[in-house]
Each structure stands twice: as C-alpha cells, then as structure tokens.
Amino acid sequence: MKKNKTIRILIIDDEAEFAQTLCTRLQLRDYKSQIAISGHDGLDLLEKESFDVVILDLRMPDIDGIETLTIIKNKYPHTEVIILTGHASFKTGQQGMQGGAFDYLMKPVDLNILLEKIHDAYSKSHLND
C-alpha cells in the first residue's frame, strides 16, 4: 500500500454523500483523496494543490463535467481525469474521451475496478517520470 500514499486523488461530484463515502473508502486504502462538490470548488482546489487523478462527475449545477474536464486538461495536462457518472451516454462518452479523459465509467462502479483505473491513470500521468 506504500504506492497508494503517493497517489493524490480529487473527487469532483455534486452528490456530496457519494463523494464523501468514496473519499473515505479511498483514504481507508491510504490514498490521498479529497472532495469538491462542484466544478468551481474542484478547480479552486486544483489551483492550490496538485492531484494525480481526478474523478469527475458529468452533471453538476455550476460548470458541468465536460467543461471542467476541458479546463483541467488545458491547465494541468499531467493530471488524468476519470469520468464517473450516472448519466452516461454515447454522446457524453465521446465528448469525454475526445476531451482527453483517461476513461469513462458508469455509476455504480465496483471499487476494485475504479482502483484499477486509478492506478492505470496514475501510471500514465507518471509515464515520463
């Protein structure tokens, strides 16, 4: 689990309960995880700290996921974004992948699968290290 500690994860999801629970579970597994319950909050946090992986919801009240993704990928190209949404569709899937997301997952997701993706994403973000 030593490796887990180095992975910094930001969960951006307006479903606070979901975000909080997931965050706790990740922390239990020694990940450095934080939550933001809106796109703005998430971007603010990214300004202050750097994250390896962002788990991003699509439907959010202020700025939606696709827009947030675009901003993140522009500002922090090394931060990998995994889209995790309950409102999955081909269209948003396509937009997400074209926007540079690492992967696109649908809620509810098995934590082990998510962790696998997080590790893959982390590996990708540190490919050049």
Place this chain on the structure above:
Amino acid sequence: MNSIFTRVFSPSSQEKDLKRNYHELYKVLIGTMLFLTLIPVLITAFFSYQNYKNLLQVSEKAQLQSRLEGSTRVLTAMMDNILSVIDLLATENTYHAIKTEEGIANISKLIKKEYRYITDIGVINNLGVQQAYSGDYPLLGESYFGDNWFSNVLAKGLYISPVYLGHRNTPHFTIAVATNDKKTKSSWILRATINASNLKALLATIKTDASEDIFLVDNNNILQTSSVFFGPTFSIYTPENINKIQNKSYILATAKVPHTPWTLVMVEKNYFAEENWNNFTKTLICIFASCFIGSTIIAVLLAQAIVRRIQKTDALQVQLLQEAEHTDRLVSMGRLAAGVGHEINNPLAIINQKNGLAEDLLLLSDDFTYKQDILTILQSINNNVDRCKAITHRLLGFARRGDNKVEPVDVNYVIQEVLSFLENAIMYKKIDIQLSLELQNAKIMCNQTQLQQVFLNIINNSIDAVNPHDCIKIFSHIQAKVIDITIQDNGIGMSSEHITHLFEPFFTTKETGKGTGLGLSITYGLVKKMEGDIKVESEVGHGTTITITFPLYNN
C-alpha cells in the same frame, strides 16, 4: 402473413365507422354515376319519343288528308256526273215525252244502267206534283210542294239535297234539275234519288284499306250515312265525339265535297296502333333497358373499384399512422426508461459506496458477535446493487470505451460469432440451427458490438422459445439496397397482445428473475439507430418469425 401492426391493432370503432362510410360512399357513387349516365339517356329517349310521335302524327295526318282528298275527288266526280247526266236528259227530252210511262221507263233504264246506285227517278211539274215515276216506292202523284228540295231546285236549277226521310220514309237524297218546257214555258223538274244505304255502298267503293270509317255529314253536322263510330244516319256528329275517337288511337280528317251539302269524314287507326310505332317503342324500351343495365353494371364495378382503392389507401394510412404511433411510443418509453436508469444510478452509487464503506470498516474492526452475519448481509446488499446496476446499465445501452466505433460490418460474420457464443445453449437443447445466408456483400454500417447484441438477444429468445430438438432457421436475403435477416423458430409463439408490448422496456414473458424485459427493447433501439427496421410475425403454438432489415453498406 400480416405485419406486426395489422395483427396487433384490432378493428377499432373508428374502422367500423369507416366501413359504414364506405358503404355510403359506394351508394352515393353508384347513384351519381347512374344519374349522370341515365339522365341524358332518359332525355334523349323522351325527345326521340316525342319527335317520332310528332313525325308520325304529321305524316299520318298528311297521308290521311291525301287519301281523303282522293276520295273526295272521286265522290265529287260521281255526283257531278249524275247531275250532268240528269241535266242533259232534262235538256234533251221534252216534258211531254218524258212524263209518259214509257219515257220515264226509258230514261230510268238508261240512267240506272250507268249509275246503279240511283234508287228511283221521277218527273215533277211546277206545282210540285210527281207526274211520272220509275222506282220501288208508290210515289206517283205525290206532291212535293213546300218541300225544302223543291223550292231549292226551282231557285237554283241544279240541286243536290242533304239526306232526308221524305214521303217514302227512308233516308235518301235528291239530285234534281229544273228546266223550262219550250212549249208551255213552264218549269218542270227531273229528279233522281239515291237511298242513304246506296250512298253508303258508294262510299264503300272509295274507302281505302287504312280507313276504319268513312261517312258524310251535312252542313248541320247530321250524319248522311251510317258511321261505325258515330251511329246510324241522322245521328249528330259532335266535336266531343270527335275528341273521344281521337283519343282512342284514331285520327280523323274531313273535306268538303264541292257542289254538295256534304263533308266527307274519314277515320283511320292512328300510328299508336301501328306496327311501326310499336316497334319504335319496343326498340326505345330495349335501348333504355340495355343502357340502364349496362350503366348499372359499369357503375357498380366502377364504384367497387373506387371504394376498394380508397379503402386500400385509407388502410395504408391507418397502418402508417399506427406504425408511427407505435414507434413513437417505443421511443418515448425508451427515453423514459433511460431517464429512470439515470436517476437510479446516483442513489444506487451511494448505496454501493456506503455498503462498501461499511464492509471496509467492519473488516478493520475487531471481531464481535454478529460481525460475520453483518458482512454476509452487506455482501447480499452488494449483490443486489449489482443486479440493479445490470438493469440500469442495459437500460442505458451503455457501451464501453472503444465499443462505439461505427464501421462496415459483415452481418454473416456477426451471426456466426453470436452462434458460437450460444453454442453451449444450442448443444444443451439439441437445437437444429439451419443457416442460409447470402454471403456476397452482406456488409452494413454499424457498431459490431451492438449488432452482436441485436442478434444475441433475438437468437437467445428463439432458443428459449423452442423445445429440445426443434429447429431455428436463420436466413438472409439481399434485395435492392437492403439486407433482410430472418430468424424463424417453431417454438411456443406469442399472442398479438404480447407482440404489441414486445419492444417495450421491462416487458417479459419469462419467469421472474430470468429475464429483465430489456433485451428486445434494447434490440429495437439499436436496430433503429442503425437505420434498420424490425418486424415480428407470430402465432401461438406455431412459432415466431423476426425479420430485421438493414440498409446495405455501399462502398
């Protein structure tokens, strides 16, 4: 075989209304066509009838008139002849010579030889006393002084009288000539009489075959001879009687006979009674009847054809409308289902995470009495969340990254691939799969995974529907720019009620837990997305045939 829609939608009250309207339309069409065709025929027939009637009437009248004129000429000539013969005899003989018994007998013989109609002949002096007489009546010495004819002949010299009874009390008329005796210078009269019966016989000789009746009337409309229609001599010939006769299919013509007090009347059967007219009316009726029958047949056939055509168009319209409604309903239900899926995903994710967290925390905690039981319960919750997840994910037709690539896909290859997936189930049920695929150019533009899903769902359903050892036929057929893929089983089949709901989400005939009711709903959505079409024909106990049509890929 009917398409799914014709089987699904039973005749509604609207269709019954339509049927009644068709019947009315049919009647109106026949009525209008008959009216339009028969009215001109009727008008033509009416005018032909009237014209021909008038023509015949005019021609009949003209013919009768000409015959009458001929008869009148004959009668006039006869009377003129008798008158001139009597005049000649009176002039050529002296009063004294003629008034002897021998003289009168000679003249009588002479005159009767030529004119056998003459009844008697007599000589009358200027006082009106008959001096000599040759005839059948005892009229010698009879005085005519004061009689109408006597004064008339003295005044005019030549005179033909109307028919009267006279001293002999028999209808007759007088032809008399008054002459002056050269010696005594006093007038005397030579008179011949003709009985009305003889006059009738005379008329009979000038009667034509066409004449029904011929008779004479005097200036006072008194019959001079007997008439078939107007009665015996001296009957009155009235205009009312004429009308009565003329209405009863006879025509009548009259002509004045010159130098006599008579008018000749001729009655003939008119055209109504004649063959010509009968033939004409028969022909007219035949023409009208055949026109009527012909028009009726044509009207009925045309109306039938028109109504059938309209019915067909209407049926097509109704079918298209119903198809559109059905498609629309499926699309809305699909959207609704997707919406529900989306909405459920979020709470489901929370349950999932909370459950996971609880598990995590339990695993971190020390052992306590129910720890294992609670872990089992949490695992069970997890399993059920997974079940829900399976449903929502299928509902959304979610395909993973990389799976949404659209490319030309070989339909036959996908079918073979799907069959290999299902190999175990097919082997287990010992199902006979009969493949008849068109191998050339069977490519369509689509996402391969989705096409797999389409065939997987349908073939899987067929496998579920058939009994062991049954047969499933899969054949494809290329025509124009489309490919039809037909999956036919001889399984349990479906009622039309089931067919109606077949593509609706969550509709399943399978036991609870064995099917989500999403397979065919998703299939339908996918086929529509690939610009294809799907049709179902099924009969309970006889199996189901599903035909999917896709536009072919054209490179």
